[in-house]
Each structure stands twice: as structure tokens, then as C-alpha cells.
Amino acid sequence: MTETAPRPTLEAVAARAGVSRATVSRVVNGGDGVREPLVARVRKAVEELGYVPNQAARSLVTRRHDAVAVVVAEPETRVFADPFFALQLRGISKELTAHDNQLVLLLTEGRDDHARVGRYLAGGHVDGALVFSLHLDDPLPELIQRAGVPTVFGGRPGWSGDRRGVVYVDSDNRGGARDAVRHLVGLGRSRIAHIAGALDQTSAVDRLDGYRDVMVDADPRLIVEGDFTPAGGERAMRELLARCPDLDAVFAGNDLTASGALRVLRESGRRVPEDVAVVGFDDMLPVAEQTDPPLTTVRQDIEEMGRLMALLLLRGLDRHAAQQGIGPAPSSVVLPTTLVRRASA
Amino acid sequence: MTETAPRPTLEAVAARAGVSRATVSRVVNGGDGVREPLVARVRKAVEELGYVPNQAARSLVTRRHDAVAVVVAEPETRVFADPFFALQLRGISKELTAHDNQLVLLLTEGRDDHARVGRYLAGGHVDGALVFSLHLDDPLPELIQRAGVPTVFGGRPGWSGDRRGVVYVDSDNRGGARDAVRHLVGLGRSRIAHIAGALDQTSAVDRLDGYRDVMVDADPRLIVEGDFTPAGGERAMRELLARCPDLDAVFAGNDLTASGALRVLRESGRRVPEDVAVVGFDDMLPVAEQTDPPLTTVRQDIEEMGRLMALLLLRGLDRHAAQQGIGPAPSSVVLPTTLVRRASA
DNA sequence: CGAGGGCGTGAGAGCGCTCTCGAGCTCGCG
DNA sequence: CGCGAGCTCGAGAGCGCTCTCACGCCCTCG
Known part of the structure; x- marks a missing residue:
């Protein structure tokens, strides 16, 4: 918590450089249409005074805020x-x-x-x-x-x-989901379950749609709504195992869900991927790489x-x-x- | 991407309410020193025009930005x-x-x-x-x-x-660390290791100091520098096990580190907490509750x-x-x- | 009943900047 | 050598607001 010093204004810079405010303004904003010697003088004055434009004053007239x-x-x-x-x-x-x-x-x-x-x-x-x-x-x-x-x-x-x-x-949530499920199909799996995210979110809906695109006539019992959390993944996985003990693959709505599902699968004695193959979504690094076993997943470039x-x-x-x-x-x-x-x- | 409408100014509100700009300003900023009937009239005009003060203009004079x-x-x-x-x-x-x-x-x-x-x-x-x-x-x-x-x-x-x-x-990183280590001592552990965070961070240094406060003459081989990540925790834990196979407890610099350490301990066949007790730091919920076994840890109220x-x-x-x-x-x-x-x- | 003291209100300056406009200059071309 | 085009630069208005100051009103008290 220190003191704030009074800041130099355009006027001050102008005085020091021996030019008008307008010229300083021009230089500060790019310097077009100002001759070199003046530009240099103004730049020097700006430097010496440590001038920084007052954004409030600027916005007031430009109506831009950046x-x-x-x-x-x-x-x-x-x-x-x-x-x-x-x-x-x-x-x-x-x-x-x-x-x-x-x-x-x-x-x-x-x-x-x-x-x-x-x-x-x-x-x-x-x-x-x-x-x-x-x-x-x-x-x-x-x-x-x-x-x-x-x-x-x-x-x-x-x-x-x-x-x-x-x-x-x-x-491309839908396309990504299709890729994930197709991958599972390519692995020879047929009883492929899906743990969706909360279906009031478009990403969850789109991923579910992608799943359905591939599993055209999927057993409805193979689909459970989760909530994109590990805990939700656990819950959903338990329900799935109870409903369809014969499932051989799970496409989880995201990586966190998958991590929960993996835990439950392990508890239940299922081997991954031998008994049940699991695919996630996101490729959230700290999660996907650290699960046991490391997670096959759909990467989206979030940044x-x-x-x-x-x-x-x-x-x-x-x-x-x-x-x-x-x-x-x-x-x-x-x-x-x-x-x-x-x-x- | 829609059009921005022209916004009403103080002037406009003043005109509509039949008062001066100054009065409108007073009302907008709390209304002290303005008589009730006027206040009401101004408020009404503000409402009707949807007036919102221009922050740039305001900052320009008040030198506050909020x-x-x-x-x-x-x-x-x-x-x-x-x-x-x-x-x-x-x-x-x-x-x-x-x-x-x-x-x-x-x-x-x-x-x-x-x-x-x-x-x-x-x-x-x-x-x-x-x-x-x-x-x-x-x-x-x-x-x-x-x-x-x-x-x-x-x-x-x-x-x-x-x-x-x-x-x-x-x-209170130091105090929290002391509590954690004392807890382990109270459990009858004596070969208590510490996986520190990166020691260019004060929190890591303070936690290490807290550990030392309790383990006054700790075997220096029981201290390893990690980096607050799960991967770092794994690395550190491996090194600790190699150096001191007889350790019976680990105080990890944070929960993520602890999660990595737990994984390595499990791999190595150690039971937690029977063979090795583990304490973390942070009480980062999705992590601390989901580890296997759930993590004893030092909670700090981050929010x-x-x-x-x-x-x-x-x-x-x-x-x-x-x-x-x-x-x-x-x-x-x-x-x-x-x-x-x-x-x- | 008159002087004095608030209190409520309006007028106006000014915050620091941009931008238009016009003055002055240079240069090219007829 | 003269005139217009094209630059560079400065003067000045004004963005929307706050805040000081002075003015007028009412109320109080002598």
C-alpha cells in the first residue's frame, strides 16, 4: 500500500517537447503524418516523463475501451x-x-x-x-x-x-463422440455403454448424439446420465454394471467421469481394457494420463x-x-x- | 454481434426531469441533500431512459476506477x-x-x-x-x-x-505442517518422510520448516524436494523408498503430491495406512476425497x-x-x- | 419586522484526451 | 514565376461527468 504519484499529462509532454497537444497525441497513437525530428523529440519527452495515456480520458472521446x-x-x-x-x-x-x-x-x-x-x-x-x-x-x-x-x-x-x-x-463434440465409439466398435466391442454429462448442457447432448449416430439401435439401458464429475461417473458405472453386467465398453462423457468409472470397474474386478474398454473425452492431462490404466480419450484443444x-x-x-x-x-x-x-x- | 444503441447522458436525464445536471448527479450518487420530490422525479427519468453513468467520464474526474x-x-x-x-x-x-x-x-x-x-x-x-x-x-x-x-x-x-x-x-503453512507431522507422531510413526514443494516458493519452505519444527533431528535423507505435482510426487516417493525402505509415514507438500506418492506406495506393495501413513496438504476436494484411500490432509480455506x-x-x-x-x-x-x-x- | 444563517439548487469550470478544421509551408508543374 | 495540391502542425471544441461556488429561498431569532 504505497502512495500514488501525480501522473504527467499530454499537455506536460507537449510543453517539454515544444509542440502542441495534438502532435503528441498523433505520435502516441502511431505517429503518422508527423515528421521524424518531431517524432523523436516527442518520444524522448514521453520517455523522460514516463508518460502513460489516461485511458479514461481516451475512452471518453473514442468510445472504445480496449x-x-x-x-x-x-x-x-x-x-x-x-x-x-x-x-x-x-x-x-x-x-x-x-x-x-x-x-x-x-x-x-x-x-x-x-x-x-x-x-x-x-x-x-x-x-x-x-x-x-x-x-x-x-x-x-x-x-x-x-x-x-x-x-x-x-x-x-x-x-x-x-x-x-x-x-x-x-x-466437434458429436464428431468426437462418433470417433470414440467407432474406435470401440473397431476393437470388436458391441455392448458399448455411454455415461452422458448433464443433459442440460449442449456438449453433453452432442456427445450423446454422436454415440447414437454409431450405436443406431443401442440398448437404452446402456445409456446413463452422469454429471461430468468423478463421483457421478462412479454412480453411473455402478448402475450400468447392475443393469447390464455383460457390457464390454464404456464411452464416458468426459475424463473425470471416466476416472470415476475406472475406479468402480476395478472394484468390481473387471480388467480394463481386457474385460471393459473405456474411452473418455477432453484429454484433460492431469486426469487422463494419471488414471490406471492411462485413458484413451478424445482430445479437444481447450486453450x-x-x-x-x-x-x-x-x-x-x-x-x-x-x-x-x-x-x-x-x-x-x-x-x-x-x-x-x-x-x- | 449486434448494434450498440446511443446511450442517454446526464444531460438528457436532467432535461427530462426538469432539473440541472448537478442535481441528477447528486441523486445518482446517493441523493444526499436533494429534496424528496426531486429525487423521485430524477429516479423516474433515469428509469425511463435506462440511464447508466459513463464510467470513463466519471473516472476522468474522480480518479477512481472501481x-x-x-x-x-x-x-x-x-x-x-x-x-x-x-x-x-x-x-x-x-x-x-x-x-x-x-x-x-x-x-x-x-x-x-x-x-x-x-x-x-x-x-x-x-x-x-x-x-x-x-x-x-x-x-x-x-x-x-x-x-x-x-x-x-x-x-x-x-x-x-x-x-x-x-x-x-x-x-498458516508452518503451523499446518506441524499439525500434520504431530498427527503422524501421535500415530506412533517415527520414520516420517517429507516430500516438499518446489523450494523457491514460500509455501513450500514454510511447510518444510513446520516439518522440521517437529522432526528436530530428522534424517536428511527423509526429505525430498518435489514440485507440487502428482508426477513429482511419484518421482519423490520412488526416491524415498529407495533411500529409506523403512519409512513408515509421509507428509506430502500438497494433495496432488500425495496422490502421486500413494500410487507409488501401492505399486511397491505398501499398505496405506498400515505400512505407511500419508498426510497431504490443501484438502483439495476432488483430489483428497478421491484418492485410494481417501487422504488425511491439512485444510486451508482457499476461497x-x-x-x-x-x-x-x-x-x-x-x-x-x-x-x-x-x-x-x-x-x-x-x-x-x-x-x-x-x-x- | 429585519437581519443572519442554513440548506437546496443551478451555473460553469475542468478532468485528459481525440479529432476536425484551417493556416502555413513546400513542391511541382504550367 | 505563379498557383494549386498536398503535407505538417496547432488551435480549439467537446466527450460526460463531478464538484466548487454562489445565489436564492425559507426559517429562526433578536
């Missing part, structure tokens, strides 16, 4: 239990930093928080928003749409409203998803600033997944 | 591998939100980023900073000290510079640490604003830990 809100709807603590969120955040941070934008983090906690977030976004404090809205019934996307803030969603928003202009970045979200948003903002001029309107991106073979299948 | 930077120095990906960071962030977010402050997240990636962060903080874009600086040789604290931004550190900064006025929030950091900073800022007037200068806080007994010791 700041982006990242909204994480977090009704459950689950989001924090796995590193998913952190990785995505890192990707976002990298991209924003590269474009000199700030990251304003908004974590929501329950319904009343939504209003707060809506107000903040509508308040025009940021140029755009990156929104993680996991659940189908989430009111947040609608709120944001109404706030009129340029937005990119993380994951396909499961959302019944007006879909025009909605931009999102997602993994890249974050990076891309930020990139898409910034592109959109540029377009916005340029009066819809340059380039095509950004559209949603679905990233491919890859199957990573380890020992469990 | 925003706090959270700086996470992250030379290693480790920070993201465990939910530690996310939990702390959540605590911070809650407290900031409760005081209507925004959270600006700054993730650093390598040395060159430090300069960027320093510049940003010095730029006066935020009122204060919460800094997680894990490593002893980190230049960040010094940079920030020089930037003159009110700051609270997460974890005791291991830092050779001027310590006056440095405020931090930390767990509370975050909350407290934010609270301390905001208090400091108030004092700052009030010309050092009210209340005592905030000082560092060390939070107590508690031993959580499960099956592993």
Missing part, C-alpha cells in the same frame, strides 16, 4: 473442479494481450447476479463479451443479446431465442478454443468500428477433435 | 493444473462484486510480460492490485512496489526488498483467502481515499488451518 468482459456463468462449483475453465481463460488472455485488450472477469453466482452482469454489459464499459453459458435454461444469452453487446459464446448456446448473429466456438473466441470477437469489433466495412461477418467455429490412444481402449 | 487488477504470475502451467487459483479467484470475485468493483485479470507468461503488467499498473487504470507471486526470484513485486499501486499479495512474498507496507494473506485479499485491499483503498484518515492501516493476515482426518493416516 477491454472485453469474460462472463462465466457458474451455478455449480463444477466449473472450478476441472481445469477446463482455466485453460480457456489462458487462451483468451493470450489473444487479448496480443491485441492490447484488457480482460474483465465476471463470475456469476445465482440468478440475481444475472441482472448485475446485464447492467454492466449494457453500461458500455467494455467493447464486447465472451460468454460461457453452459445450461439450456440460462437467461444470460438473452439478456446479453438485449444489451446489444458484441458477443462470442464459448460452446454452442442451447437457446431457443433468436439465433441470428449468434457466434460461438465449440469443439485454442479460448484463443479463437477472443480472436473472433476482436475481428467483429474491428468490423463494428469500421462501420461493417471490412471482411466477412465472423461466424461460428467448430474445432475438430482427435482420438488419443492410451491403454484403456 | 476496478482492481488480479495479477497471476504463471511461469509454469502448474497453476492451472489444480483448482487452487480458480477457488481464490472466486473468493476475490465475490468480495469485489459485493463492493461494486470490477476484476481485471492479468495473466503473465514469461519475463517480457512483467514489463507489460508493470506498465499497466503504473498507468493508473485500476485502483489497486491483488498479486499472486509464487516464486522467490520473481521481479513482479518489486515492479509493483515501484509502480506505487496499492497491493495485497496472495501468499507471503518471498522477497528480499523493502518489506515495509507489504500486505499479504497466507495460510476465504481470496475474499480476504480483496477485502483488505478495498479497506486500504478507502483509507487511501480518505487521506489516511479512518481505521488502522491494513496488515497481513495468516489464516489458520485444520487437520482433516480420513483414511490415509
